[in-house]
Amino acid sequence: MKTFPIIRDLVTDVSFNFEQAKKVPALMPPPMPEGGYIMFQEDVERGQEFRKCIECFMCQDVCHVIRDHEANKLHYSGPRFFIRYAELEMHPLDMNDRRDLVREEMGLGYCNITKCCTEVCPEHIKITDNAIIPLKERVVDAHYDPVAWLGRKIRRKTKTSAQDAAVQPAP
Amino acid sequence: MTSSYEHHDYDVLIIGAGGAGLRAAIEAKQRGLKVGIITKSLLGKAHTVMAEGGMAAAMGNVSSEDNWKVHFRDTMRGGKFLNNNRMAELHAKESPDRVHELEQWGALFDRTTEGKILQRDFGGHRYARLAHVGDRTGLELIRTLQQKVVSMDTDVFMECKVLKLVHDGDGRIAGCVAYWRPTGEFVTFSAKAVILATGGAGKSWKFTSNSWEGTGDGHAMALWAGAQLIDMECIQFHPTGMVWPLSVRGLLVTEGVRGDGGVLRNSEGQRFMFNYVAPMFRDETAETEEEGDKWYDDHAAGRRPPELLPRDEVARAINAEVKAGRGSPHGGVYLDIASRRTPEFIRRRLPSMYHQFMELAGVDITSESMEIGPTCHYIMGGVKVDADTAATLVPGLFAAGEVAGGMHGANRLGGNSLSDLVVFGRRAGMGAADYIESGQAATSMDMSEVEAAIKDALAPFEKTEGENPYDIQRDLQEMMQLNVGIIRTASEIEDATNQLETFTQRVKNIAVKGGRAYNPGWNLATDLPSMISVCKTVARGASLRKESRGGHTREDFPKADPEFAKFNFAHTTDGGNWDSGIVTTESPLLPMPEELQALLEETK
Numbered sequence: 001m002k003t004f005p006i007i008r009d010l011v012t013d014v015s016f017n018f019e020q021a022k023k024v025p026a027l028m029p030p031p032m033p034e035g036g037y038i039m040f041q042e043d044v045e046r047g048q049e050f051r052k053c054i055e056c057f058m059c060q061d062v063c064h065v066i067r068d069h070e071a072n073k074l075h076y077s078g079p080r081f082f083i084r085y086a087e088l089e090m091h092p093l094d095m096n097d098r099r100d101l102v103r104e105e106m107g108l109g110y111c112n113i114t115k116c117c118t119e120v121c122p123e124h125i126k127i128t129d130n131a132i133i134p135l136k137e138r139v140v141d142a143h144y145d146p147v148a149w150l151g152r153k154i155r156r157k158t159k160t161s162a163q164d165a166a167v168q169p170a171p
Numbered sequence: 172m173t174s175s176y177e178h179h180d181y182d183v184l185i186i187g188a189g190g191a192g193l194r195a196a197i198e199a200k201q202r203g204l205k206v207g208i209i210t211k212s213l214l215g216k217a218h219t220v221m222a223e224g225g226m227a228a229a230m231g232n233v234s235s236e237d238n239w240k241v242h243f244r245d246t247m248r249g250g251k252f253l254n255n256n257r258m259a260e261l262h263a264k265e266s267p268d269r270v271h272e273l274e275q276w277g278a279l280f281d282r283t284t285e286g287k288i289l290q291r292d293f294g295g296h297r298y299a300r301l302a303h304v305g306d307r308t309g310l311e312l313i314r315t316l317q318q319k320v321v322s323m324d325t326d327v328f329m330e331c332k333v334l335k336l337v338h339d340g341d342g343r344i345a346g347c348v349a350y351w352r353p354t355g356e357f358v359t360f361s362a363k364a365v366i367l368a369t370g371g372a373g374k375s376w377k378f379t380s381n382s383w384e385g386t387g388d389g390h391a392m393a394l395w396a397g398a399q400l401i402d403m404e405c406i407q408f409h410p411t412g413m414v415w416p417l418s419v420r421g422l423l424v425t426e427g428v429r430g431d432g433g434v435l436r437n438s439e440g441q442r443f444m445f446n447y448v449a450p451m452f453r454d455e456t457a458e459t460e461e462e463g464d465k466w467y468d469d470h471a472a473g474r475r476p477p478e479l480l481p482r483d484e485v486a487r488a489i490n491a492e493v494k495a496g497r498g499s500p501h502g503g504v505y506l507d508i509a510s511r512r513t514p515e516f517i518r519r520r521l522p523s524m525y526h527q528f529m530e531l532a533g534v535d536i537t538s539e540s541m542e543i544g545p546t547c548h549y550i551m552g553g554v555k556v557d558a559d560t561a562a563t564l565v566p567g568l569f570a571a572g573e574v575a576g577g578m579h580g581a582n583r584l585g586g587n588s589l590s591d592l593v594v595f596g597r598r599a600g601m602g603a604a605d606y607i608e609s610g611q612a613a614t615s616m617d618m619s620e621v622e623a624a625i626k627d628a629l630a631p632f633e634k635t636e637g638e639n640p641y642d643i644q645r646d647l648q649e650m651m652q653l654n655v656g657i658i659r660t661a662s663e664i665e666d667a668t669n670q671l672e673t674f675t676q677r678v679k680n681i682a683v684k685g686g687r688a689y690n691p692g693w694n695l696a697t698d699l700p701s702m703i704s705v706c707k708t709v710a711r712g713a714s715l716r717k718e719s720r721g722g723h724t725r726e727d728f729p730k731a732d733p734e735f736a737k738f739n740f741a742h743t744t745d746g747g748n749w750d751s752g753i754v755t756t757e758s759p760l761l762p763m764p765e766e767l768q769a770l771l772e773e774t775k
Binding site for chain 2 (some may be wrong): 007008010013014018021022024026027029032035036037038039040041044047048051052053055067090091122123
């Protein structure tokens, strides 16, 4: 109730979340082979946990980053969308790269792992442990690992940049 | 346009943001059209998420014998041959492509050990056919479509309630008039084509799995606009819904509980289903508890326990026990798995059900019985459409999903609903685009229709004394459950028909206080005309269909009559308003091509 403006009684304006949803670069799979994609249960399971989300937005509401600091809403997408980014990044078929995007524009670094989101999740999704921390690790690996940094300097990146990814439509 | 209302203009306007509406939007958008979606609720909250079991598609990943022909046959048999056979054919042929398409858009279905999409068995389907994600397949479908629609930058109008469709001067659909729930301000939308994807109408029954949105708005608006409604008497009651607490009354309890060993007991603790095995099922059903119990571990060691009879059989038995005074305190019976399986087993096999009862009812199903009863689940009837284009009889109006009729005939098979949404959602998008490209679409709205609809909507504010809309809704639900519920009989249907006239007068006498911003009483007052119209067509169909078939059971005509398998009852109004009279005709079934006929006869 504190994060989202009250319209009347217990009705709040949650449009922030729908605006954030628009910024997520879609899944970019390779062309489908004859007979469908092959993926294995243990690979899809990681993403399936996050797809249990019923979008009640309680995690967004309790997140200190936007609950206590209105201004952060401009550059912070919140736990609900971190699990969405994590799901896409862990998707066995995805060829998009959103690592720079979540670091530079979605404010992943602002999360200081208080786990309030995980605590309130009615679907018992381990938001912090299974999504945010692995996502932070990926971003850090990509951005601050000196070997990876050197690699990037030497050869061209093979993956699409965050900016390109953001405007690419799904097939 | 010279109106003082907020106004938006689209090529294709879609009313309803469930599976069918979103799939239609994607299709129309891909054709380069300007698309708007209106939803009474929020994006992603549609009733599609209630679907648990899966999405039927003859991909043959688990049973290689499966193909569209078997799926077509299963659908027609399940529908007791009242189906539109062309719809059943298209559905069976196209659903595998729609499943694969969802996967390209991000859906994560459960997998086989070879990494293909896993398919599960379900009632009425000859082979394992349901692509699924645990027991939350509907949620997966809506999220996938929602995220696709958002990525295509489609306009979505949320918390916007459509009051009525608006024609041009020549009887073509030209748009609609609506209001914003947050402010109560009116808004008009003009469009070259309108697609109805509003879902079901179950909110008019006391025990229902439908949430507040399911008031039959699309059914009613199509009826008022001049389209036909067919098969409205065919309503599916799911045997096991929660009956307590009130806030979750009607919420589904999956068939899986019984599949995994759960049994039904009355207030005397008796496992009563053994007393309700109809002659046609006796050969395949266990006679004793011992025999039934052996079946769970080894299907060859005994016959199926009677708890696993088809949905309508189980629903009728529960109904009879309650009527005989052997029900639970809240008007249901007991579903007991606690005394039959270990807590570990229950938690592992039925995680969602454990979670649902623990969180919502404070009942631990590993140690206590669940209180359950039949719940209104799905309406097979709906707007009569052309199978290939989803076009209704009114130019410019299309319908897809639960609001459309014909696909499921008299009874829907589990799993055929999610595939219905995407197969015919896509076709509605195509049909609307073709219609627009043909250059015959309306170009202007008849503003007198807009003004009339707004005047009707505001009437409750003009009275200082009058009926409370919640009282009317509660009484209507009680009345329909009692008189046009699972088991029907001539005298009760007649009583319902008469009472619906009284309800019509009561709705006209509604008084609402307060402002228009988020006024739930007023919001309900604007839903009630839809509910009344739908109930009238249901009662009419139930009265005329003097037989029992699928989702329509008559106590006074317990057998199916082949004469009634030749047509659908089709309803229109004589004035285009919610209080107009209902006119009913017999609409002959679509003739079945020989090659499809041959498929049905193969296994007879």
